[in-house]
Amino acid sequence: MISWTAVYVLWLREIKRFSRARSRVLGSLAMPIFFMVSLGLGLNQVALPGLERNIGYLSFLVPGIIGMSLLFSSAFAGLSVLWDKEFGFLKEIMVAPVNRLSIVIGRVTGGTSIVIFQAIIILLFSFFLGFKFPGLFFLGLAFIFMILISLTFLGLGLIFASLMKDMQGFSLVMNFVIFPLFLLSGALYPIRNLPTSIRFLAYFDPLTYGVDGLRWSLLQMSSFPWILDLSFMVLFSLIMLGLGAFLFERQEST
Amino acid sequence: MEAIRVEDLTKHFEGIVAVNQIRFEVKQGELFGLLGPNGAGKTTTINLLATLLKPTSGRAWVAGYDILTERNQVRRSIGIVFQDPALDVKLTGRENLEFHAMMYGYSKAERQIKIKEVLKLVDLEDKADLLVEKYSGGMKRRLEIARGLIHEPKVLFLDEPTLGLDAQTRRKIWEYIKKLNQEKKVTIILTTHYLEEADYLCQKVAIMDRGVIIAMDEPQKLKDMLGGDILSFELENNYYSGRWQEKLKNLPWVKSFSWENNSFSLTTELGERRIPEIMEMARQEGLAIKSVHLHKPSLEDVYLYFTGRKIRDEDGILETRNQRAKRLSWRR
Ligand SMILES: Nc1ncnc2c1ncn2[C@@H]1O[C@H](COP(=O)(O)OP(=O)(O)OP(=O)(O)O)[C@@H](O)[C@H]1O
Ligand SMILES: [Mg+2]
Numbered sequence A: 001m002i003s004w005t006a007v008y009v010l011w012l013r014e015i016k017r018f019s020r021a022r023s024r025v026l027g028s029l030a031m032p033i034f035f036m037v038s039l040g041l042g043l044n045q046v047a048l049p050g051l052e053r054n055i056g057y058l059s060f061l062v063p064g065i066i067g068m069s070l071l072f073s074s075a076f077a078g079l080s081v082l083w084d085k086e087f088g089f090l091k092e093i094m095v096a097p098v099n100r101l102s103i104v105i106g107r108v109t110g111g112t113s114i115v116i117f118q119a120i121i122i123l124l125f126s127f128f129l130g131f132k133f134p135g136l137f138f139l140g141l142a143f144i145f146m147i148l149i150s151l152t153f154l155g156l157g158l159i160f161a162s163l164m165k166d167m168q169g170f171s172l173v174m175n176f177v178i179f180p181l182f183l184l185s186g187a188l189y190p191i192r193n194l195p196t197s198i199r200f201l202a203y204f205d206p207l208t209y210g211v212d213g214l215r216w217s218l219l220q221m222s223s224f225p226w227i228l229d230l231s232f233m234v235l236f237s238l239i240m241l242g243l244g245a246f247l248f249e250r251q252e253s254t
Numbered sequence B: 001m002e003a004i005r006v007e008d009l010t011k012h013f014e015g016i017v018a019v020n021q022i023r024f025e026v027k028q029g030e031l032f033g034l035l036g037p038n039g040a041g042k043t044t045t046i047n048l049l050a051t052l053l054k055p056t057s058g059r060a061w062v063a064g065y066d067i068l069t070e071r072n073q074v075r076r077s078i079g080i081v082f083q084d085p086a087l088d089v090k091l092t093g094r095e096n097l098e099f100h101a102m103m104y105g106y107s108k109a110e111r112q113i114k115i116k117e118v119l120k121l122v123d124l125e126d127k128a129d130l131l132v133e134k135y136s137g138g139m140k141r142r143l144e145i146a147r148g149l150i151h152e153p154k155v156l157f158l159d160e161p162t163l164g165l166d167a168q169t170r171r172k173i174w175e176y177i178k179k180l181n182q183e184k185k186v187t188i189i190l191t192t193h194y195l196e197e198a199d200y201l202c203q204k205v206a207i208m209d210r211g212v213i214i215a216m217d218e219p220q221k222l223k224d225m226l227g228g229d230i231l232s233f234e235l236e237n238n239y240y241s242g243r244w245q246e247k248l249k250n251l252p253w254v255k256s257f258s259w260e261n262n263s264f265s266l267t268t269e270l271g272e273r274r275i276p277e278i279m280e281m282a283r284q285e286g287l288a289i290k291s292v293h294l295h296k297p298s299l300e301d302v303y304l305y306f307t308g309r310k311i312r313d314e315d316g317i318l319e320t321r322n323q324r325a326k327r328l329s330w331r332r
Helices: A004-020 A022-042 A057-079 A081-086 A089-094 A100-129 A136-163 A169-184 A196-202 A206-219 A226-250 B042-049 B071-077 B093-103 B108-121 B137-150 B167-183 B195-201 B219-225 B242-249 B271-285 B299-307 B321-331
Strands: B004-013 B016-026 B031-035 B057-062 B078-081 B155-159 B187-191 B204-209 B212-217 B229-235 B256-260 B263-268 B289-295
Touching: A004 A022, A004 A100, A004 B093, A022 A057, A022 A100, A057 A081, A057 A100, A057 A136, A057 A169, A057 A206, A081 A089, A081 A136, A100 A136, A100 A226, A136 A169, A136 A206, A136 A226, A169 A196, A169 A206, A206 A226, B004 B042, B016 B042, B016 B204, B016 B212, B031 B042, B031 B167, B031 B195, B042 B057, B042 B155, B042 B187, B071 B078, B078 B137, B093 B108, B093 B137, B108 B137, B108 B167, B137 B155, B137 B167, B167 B187, B167 B195, B187 B195, B195 B299, B204 B219, B204 B299, B212 B219, B212 B299, B219 B299, B229 B271, B242 B256, B242 B263, B242 B271, B271 B289
Parallel strands: B031 B187, B031 B204, B078 B155, B155 B187
Antiparallel strands: B004 B016, B004 B057, B204 B212, B229 B263, B229 B289, B256 B263
16 A cells, blocks of 8 residues: 655655755756757757758757756666665665555655756756747647656666665666667667667667657657657556566665 | 564575574563674664565564564564664754654654654754754764654664763663653663663573574573672782682582682672671681672673673684683583
């Protein structure tokens, strides 16, 4: 049975910690915004193969950068369980009389709230750079994709955090899992520009469908039908969260 | 029903046997001490009982619930103060307590009362709204104890609760632990390296070493096993008389006797009552006694006796063959 108090407590904890960590707030926003400004404005005039004429590179890039921000922040939030292991706080959470699913839900909702908040700021900033407002309906669809991306990679972070004993593995996961996921996803360029063998890999990257879905919602351009993107993202998020919750429950926590 | 029942509980970590087929019971309302040198397996035992670790083999019940199959019920019945820090340092002291109380289902009004009470107990009222990362080591420890005491569980585990605290605070915590045990009938399992703490608080202690329990009883009974008090007499001059030594040795109440050049000592129960008698015998013999020393066996002696080492030593002093033989014979 899910304890909503525990969910609320853990959600609140994430929010409090985030709001106090100014450098984390700034750091998590600076990177995507730099990307958007330098790449987006710098390459805006360049005609990228595979891009329709009427869409500038900046517009193409915005959904990709939002996807990137969601990917990194969500993975980070999932992996932050490792911090709790390191500082011993996980033990305090794990002996509490609430089932593990409540703990996972609390963490995930806390993480998602923060990550979506960041994505909104990035989106607002992109309007300021000249990105066109897509209309309320499509904005709503974009939010759904954002949430699904965030859940998927929170789940992934949770999976790795549950498998690892300490923070040693953190940068390993970031460099060898998260970064490749970002580069393969088509966040920076259309994946049809990739050689077939690598493109094949991209089809296994959840972020490919996430970014494609976002691109449909915000620009009405996409490589796959949006309904396919949506179905895949729902599937990915369910699998990742399910597996993450399962492994989190199973781990020993001392 | 016992508060805790442990049957052949075993935990292996990659090649190490941290806990090896231990068996014990803790009665409801008992204050039970778990003593032993570093690495003995005390914390591992507690983590197993608190459902943080899964046993390699064996079974155990806490408050009547199986630690393997009824984990949620076990968690609902216990409280724990960990040996290692387990605080969120990015939150304030009060927030740490608030979060804990909420997790345990206290309403807002109850929380306020409880938190005020425990903050007062550990003397942290004026630091409550400071981020925990700004606390000193002792303050963090006190906050953890406060947190462990917020919800009054049926079974409370305290893993070296007073480690690193000043004498005054330690006393206060002792009194609170005692009160909790006596008034609220909380069953308490305490590990400690302060033997006077165990002696003062615990109704029963188990001495653990290398994953096994080597002795378990009431502190007084354990002390009695050592054969009573040690009386030592220091003489003014060197003296030797075989006849007189025989006489002392054959007194019915003397359990053991040893003699050196200018001193002798004997083991007996109720040592203080025997002093006048010995003094009188010595006077008749014409011996001048310079000083008398009475040593009541402490839990420390018991501990040394069973483990063959002082409690603070990392790896233990090398045991003498004698000590080892004694210890092993007690193991049975
Ligand atoms: N997570 C772990 N992984 C591997 N080995 C462990 C782990 N936890 C404990 N051990 C080992 O198990 C043994 C018992 O450790 P434990 O922490 O239970 O001792 P302890 O009696 O609490 O000691 P101390 O008085 O130092 O707290 C030690 O040899 C320790 O190295
Ligand atoms: Mg320990």
